[in-house]
């Protein structure tokens with residue numbers, strides 16, 4: 001029997017693939033308190049679970065991992081580099097801090113690469129974007145980059161938040177009525193914060 005894959009236990013609270021991608025790590029300051037990705041196989045499984053890959057696309061990429069292990073390691077390092085850069089960009093934006101030029105540069109490099117793989121096509125009586133190349137690992141990153149630039153240029157951008165939970169660092173779009181959502185998830189960070197406050201109050205008595 002296969003061991004359960006950790007990323008399968010992840011809650012999707014970000015509201016967009018780029019945010020859920022960032023939320024594959026719990027952060028405690030500069031440290032990771034948990035990382036759900038161990039390797040490229042995890043990234044492929046996750047990408048399929050959030051709808052970035054069809055099962056046929058995921059299977060083809062898994063075969064590539066077996067055939068080209070070195071390329072797969074290179075991809076994994078790049079994926080983690082992108083995840084870090086996106087976290088810093090989202091976190092800084094949510095806190096109204098300025099962005100780091102290096103992070104925007106990384107996003108722009110991947111963006112220009114991504115644009116080389118998009119085609120503008122006519123479908124019935126309208127037009128749409130279509131991916132010209134889906135059979136390589138970088139296809140996952142291009143879609144995440146596209147999702148990130150869509151979020152950052154959309155009118156929902158000012159809804160971007162970072163969870164107030166200690167040791168969390170998850171990011172999400174706040175669609176609550178009065179824009180007051182503080183936690184990635186009320187059951188996790190929200191309850192933990194409530195329990196801590198309760199404990200603090202009891203201690204002071």
Ligand SMILES: [Zn+2]
Nearest residue numbers: 163168184189
């Ligand atoms: Zn949280």
